[in-house]
Amino acid sequence: MSHMYKRMTLALIALVAITGVSCSGELTDSAAPVELVVTNTQNLHRVDLDPNNGDADCEQNVGTINLQAFPKNDSATGPFTSVRVTRYRVSYRRLDGGTLVPSSFVRPIDTLIEVGGQGAGSNFLLMEAGAFARAPFAALQPQNGGIDPETGKSVITLELIVEVWGETLGGDNVYDSTSFPLEFCYACGGCS
Secondary structure (H helix, E strand, O other): OHHHHHHHHHHHHHHHHHHHHHOOHHHOOOOOOEEEEEEEEEOOOEEEOOOOOOOOOHHHHOEEEEEEEEEOOOOOOOHHHOEEEEEEEEEEEEOOOOOOOOOOEEEEEEEEEOEOOEOOOOOOOOOOOOHHHOOOHHHHOHHHOOOOOOOOOOEEEEEEEEEEEEEEOOOOEEEEEEEEEEEEEOOOOOOO
């Protein structure tokens, strides 16, 4: 029995040692030699859902999403450190106390970013077609009362979260995200 106890003790020590090594340093971070950084420049803070507001496509001008790849250390150079961005997901979170949000969605994208460079101007869709005709936005239409039933307000405030995934040409995964706070209203004086 003593021999079996020694084996179990050795196995436990080996497991602790392996766990200690795997939880340290860069293994807990992304193992990629570069970091994908996703930021945005926001142009609009309010989207008027009224098609007669003079800028019916203003939701397409919310802002710009910027993609950059930065080396984590001086040795992160060479062709295998370039990042190929492969997909993004848009999801939503209510900032006004409501709970209904549009459905999240994932879209493919193909952009190559050199280390220290920026991604080409890829178009990021922030709302799927027909989203404004469905909940929670449909309640803001005059024929539906013009008020969000969850908050009792005529304005819905959302955070649009854009998550971006890719990998280095060397095969290491990279990820980052950015977000846009936006107000949505109907016939509230246009987009701004």
